Amino acid sequence: MVKDRSELGSKVSKHSTVHNEVRFYMSVVIWLLISHTDAVSIRGISPYTILGTPFALICDVPEEADVVRFYRSPNDIKVGEVRVSISICYNMLVQPPISCPTSLCTCVPSDVNRGTRFVWYIQPQPEDHGSQWFCRRSNPDISPKLLDSDIYTIMVADPPSFLSLSPMETTYTKEEGEFLPDIVGTAANCRPDCDFVWTGPDNTNFLSSVLSLGQLDRSEHGTYTCTAFNEAGELSMAISVNVRYPSQIISLDYVVGGSDVPENETKTLVCSVESFPPSIIQWLYNETVLQVTIDVLESTYTLTNVSCLDTGVYTCSVQNDVSTQAVTMDIPINVLCKPRPDPRVETDYELEISSNETVLVVRAMFLSNPEPTYTWGFQVSPDTGVTLLIDGQDNFAINTSYTTNNLSAMSTGTRTDFGEQWLGVYIVTAENSQGSETLYFRTTGKDFERVSDEVAFPVLETVLPVTGAVILLIIIGIVMFVYHKPVRVVTNP
Structure with a gap:
């Protein structure tokens, strides 16, 4: 075919050198395309194999083949053989041949006894990393009858074997508004190279090997996990970021109902706090301390068998060691009682x-x-x-x-x-x-x-x-x- 193309090129008028050059380059391109199309090629289902997972070797045969054999170099050890017959793919490594189980082999028939794609599955081993493989097509109707593919090198993926963080601390305690240094994750023995993700306390992911929080606020308090990963596996390491901030009352309410309560019944109040570290929560009535709970984020106070004179304003007072002063919030209780002297x-x-x-x-x-x-x-x-x-x-x-x-x-x-x-x-x-x-x-x-x-x-x-x-x-x-x-x-x- 290349020869024919050259003959056609020779008929072009010699008065145009430019046209000759264009024709020449076009011929080269066409030849390359035809050569590529006619070639036998082998590839893997993915760039890397993973230990313990079947890996597909794919042999593409544009010219068609009745049989394709798979070999491992350098000793040309045959590891697989697939034949197309009556549009069925057969495993020829066993006698008598059997139709290909999907876990071992398959093919794409192009007619009754020919196919254009043949697949053989191998079970990768650690020693397979860097091994070389090729496939050989057989077609008695074309020349050459046997044609080999180029060499394909298998790359076995390796998960990270070690993960380190810099700085090496696993716990950081800072006041709100202070700066946290950047924390960098490094993984060893990743093949292919590992990607990194940092996962925050709210399960937000940061696709980077660097955790960069900068100036801290209370919403960034919590556990952060660095994960190094590739196709073969992953490795994780967690750090704690403790952001210290003063107490703040986020809610003060009745456990049931509202402020009214009939005499001799029970009423329970609940005070919820946001702070780190946890707070000391006090309950007061007319500036008299009723109850104190230490190192908590929530406290309840219950009045039992209430009397008329229990009516009034109750105060929740909260403070931790970051607070410069206590934070208070009031809630009324209204005890309903009949008149009496x-x-x-x-x-x-x-x-x-x-x-x-x-x-x-x-x-x-x-x-x-x-x-x-x-x-x-x-x-x-x-x-x-x-x-x-x-x-x-x-x-x-x-x-x-x-x-x-x-x-x-x-x-x-x-x-x-x-x-x-x-x-x-x-x-x-x-x-x-x-x-x-x-x-x-x-x-x-x-x-x-x-x-x-x-x-x-x-x-x-x-x-x-x-x-x-x-x-x-x-x-x-x-x-x-x-x-x-x-x-x-x-x-x-």
Whole structure:
């Protein structure tokens, strides 16, 4: 074919030297293409073999072949032979021949008894590194009938046998904002050369042999792993980067529900912290320390059998040895309770008024949450009914106040133009969503003609003051005998 091309080239007009040169170079290129196309070539399935993994030797035969044999140099040891017959690939190393198992050999038939690609699998051994292989095609219909490929050299991959880091430290402890030196990974005995990847605490990968974090912040705290790898395997080494930073409260909340809690039930608070090293967490109420936990990132505080006076603001205070001062956050607890006499104040339930006084003031003090509503009544004596007192009627005024930060509830009844007919028992009932409570105030007259001491009513916690021991005992005896209503002492629930 090359000769024919040369003859064609000789017919080109000799008046054009340029055309001759172009034709010559084209002929060379065409010859190279034809020679390459006609050649037998051998290659591996990949640049490197891996020990323990079958490796395919591929023999390409553009001119077709009925048989291809695989040899190992330099002794031309035949290791494989594949024949195409009736479009089936046969392993000819065994007698009688058998169709190729896919784990050993295969081929690409081009017609009934010919093929263009033949494959033989070998099991690489360490000593196979650098070994030389070739294939030989057989085709009795073309010349030459036998044609060898070029030599193919097998390269056996080797995993890294050793991994080192520079600097050699495996633990770095730095303050937030300080710089971390670059850390370089080096692997030994990699074939082919190893690639490197650094994996961060959040599983982010950095495809480099160098870990370069620079100025540190708290998000970079954690474990970093350097991995050297190639086709044959990998080797890893980890370091710890400890970024020290001050405490910060990331959440303060109720474990269940919100701030409201019924009296005598339980409420649990949880405070979560971000810091390194871990923090000391304190719980406080009105600046009083309730609980301390050390070296933690979370703490809970539980109030059991809560009472009305547990209502208030609770504080989570956190600090570690990096902090210059404690960080605090507040959370409220609102204990719902029915009204009851306020135990924090002393209340006089016996009120004496002289005939020359014209104003009576009755103050009823309760502890209550939420704020109560009030009902006032007046009773002259046990055998008379209770008169409902209305604000602004019969010279009687009612004023109320409520202090949310200490749950103090007060209702004040003021009667002006006071006269003897208003001596008796003043009854105050406070009520909210949790229940109700009633207080009784008895007024006694001084220098009045009528004595109202005979009215029986409940009193709170203390024995009635004695203004005249003998007279008072006589009055109490009369009341108990006549009305069968003993004096009742109402204690704090």
